[in-house]
Amino acid sequence: MEQHKEQALAAAIQDGKIGHLQAWLTHWHAQVEIERRPDLSTRHRAALAAVHSTTGKDDPAFRRAMNELAAVEDEAARAVSA
Template identity: 35%
Template sequence: MSTQADHGHELVPRPEQTPDALRAAFAVVAPGRLPEMQQSKDEAFAKAVEWQSLSPVRSWVLAWARDIEIARRPELSARHARAQRDLENEDPAVAQQALRELSEVLDEAMKAVRT
């Protein structure tokens, strides 16, 4: 596992982008989502066989690496949770700001796992 100290406190180091490493990290930061992770992995591998392409597997790895990146960094996780909660706000300005914040959080996490 690797980590970058510039993000402050992290619950676990950033895992390698392999199914086993991602699962081990997720078991620590979000164990309740492991069944969802396994189901989406099974679907990705089935699509890979059907399509004769590794792109579904690559997409699965990146999506879960991104979600782990958010969950392992408490500050980023808090921003994500606030944005998710505010998406349903009755005030359109609050909901719009939440959408922008959610996009920024997802972009930040994706950029981190792609480096």
């Protein structure tokens, strides 16, 4: 998370645009929402474990796990933007 913040700050300084920082804050809010909600946190950890237990990107379980990660992150992002 810290590295992502530093990259956003560097990009904002380089471009002179605050949008990079706004994107980072949106991502950070979603991550906090995932940790705050037991349902999302459990799903997120399970999906990460599934990703890491697959044999690679060609493994059908990899795509399912990545889809679940995206679904969790989308749900968290919707929750914090509402």
